[in-house]
Amino acid sequence: MLIPKRSLENLPLEWIRAFEAAGRNGSFSAAAQETGLTQSAVSQRIGNLEHRLGTQLFLRGARGVVLTVDGEAWLPYVSNALRTLQQSSEELFGVKRNHLTVSASASVIELWIGQRLQTLLAADQTQYSFKTMVLSADSALQEDFVRIRYGAGDWPYPFKAPLFQEVISPVAAPSLIQDVQHWQTLPRIALSGPRAGWQEWVQQTGDPATPVPRLRYDSLSAALAAARAGLGVVLASLPLCANDLATGQLVRLSPHELVLTQTYWLLAPEGTITTRQWDALRQALVDQTPAHSQARLR
Numbered sequence: 001m002l003i004p005k006r007s008l009e010n011l012p013l014e015w016i017r018a019f020e021a022a023g024r025n026g027s028f029s030a031a032a033q034e035t036g037l038t039q040s041a042v043s044q045r046i047g048n049l050e051h052r053l054g055t056q057l058f059l060r061g062a063r064g065v066v067l068t069v070d071g072e073a074w075l076p077y078v079s080n081a082l083r084t085l086q087q088s089s090e091e092l093f094g095v096k097r098n099h100l101t102v103s104a105s106a107s108v109i110e111l112w113i114g115q116r117l118q119t120l121l122a123a124d125q126t127q128y129s130f131k132t133m134v135l136s137a138d139s140a141l142q143e144d145f146v147r148i149r150y151g152a153g154d155w156p157y158p159f160k161a162p163l164f165q166e167v168i169s170p171v172a173a174p175s176l177i178q179d180v181q182h183w184q185t186l187p188r189i190a191l192s193g194p195r196a197g198w199q200e201w202v203q204q205t206g207d208p209a210t211p212v213p214r215l216r217y218d219s220l221s222a223a224l225a226a227a228r229a230g231l232g233v234v235l236a237s238l239p240l241c242a243n244d245l246a247t248g249q250l251v252r253l254s255p256h257e258l259v260l261t262q263t264y265w266l267l268a269p270e271g272t273i274t275t276r277q278w279d280a281l282r283q284a285l286v287d288q289t290p291a292h293s294q295a296r297l298r
Contacts, residue, residue: 006146015049019057020082023067023075087275100277103131104148108264109116111240112163116284124281146281148269150194152261159268159278164239164287166263168196171241171250183253184208187232190216191223196258201235205256210245224250239287 022042032039050057050065057071067075081146109130113120114137120128135232144290149155153162170183177183187266188198190213202209215232217223224241236250238257244250268278 002129005155011052015045017047017076017082018045020078020087022046023071024079028065066188078109081178093255097128099294100273101129101131101145103145105219106132107240112286115243120280120284123284124276126277148264148266150262150264153265155267157267158270159273161266161286163264164267165286167238167257168235169238169257170233170253171227171236172233172253173228174248174251176230187298188213189223189226189234191220191234192216195237196260198235200258204258273295
């Protein structure tokens with residue numbers, strides 16, 4: 001039976017939102033909790049919507065509800081429409097966020113963000129503050145900050161993206177390796193933190209475990225400064241020392257590399273950032289290549 005066009009006009013948004021929440025959660029009770037309604041109110045609104053549409057959206061049973069074929073087909077369109085509505089209203093009518101605080105390690109701020117600030121500032125008129133933090137595996141995400149954190153990406157935040165594919169390999173100053181037959185005999189620099197170190201390198205490559213590092217740093221930028229000064233070999237993140245490799249201040253010493261599953265992630269809780277600002281950050285800071293281009297051995 002054909003439903004008159006007028007019956008589909010002016011569908012109440014509250015009915016549609018109740019359907020979307022119930023369909024996404026697979027439960028009227030979960031939809032009620034999410035929307036702040038009672039379960040009976042959710043059921044009533046969905047029933048009104050089904051009557052107006054002239055089709056059943058859910059199969060109701062003793063064990064709960066499941067989407068019908070029509071309900072399952074319509075749900076992604078409704079979810080996308082509501083998401084677009086929320087994002088557009090935030091962009092046009094929400095509180096203007098002209099200032100963002102980005103919290104990251106000193107090394108990431110200097111070695112990665114610093115190389116990309118011009119692109120970021122050209123994207124919009126947002127003002128940025130950069131707050132140096134010490135990365136730790138269990139540190140809590142501050143809700144009013146955009147943050148760059150090292151890990152596997154398993155954080156429950158709506159805005160997140162990996163900065164790059166993490167790859168590490170030994171690097172040193174060119175002057176240090178002059179007249180040296182085997183770089184493995186050179187002094188080593190150790191680096192504290194979540195990234196794999198010399199022990200993992202030795203296990204993967206079979207290189208000797210000695211000499212034991214006499215210098216240890218808690219930031220990659222400080223360790224790279226020591227390496228540039230000719231004080232030893234550092235097992236470095238190739239993406240983060242790409243500028244030193246490109247300018248010849250440091251050179252790679254081995255064709256071997258450790259490709260890690262963990263890396264730095266750009267994270268933002270909901271309400272901290274607008275979609276437009278997130279897109280600007282992601283375009284400027286996230287490596288857009290499928291895999292980070294590694295510097296060739298010299």
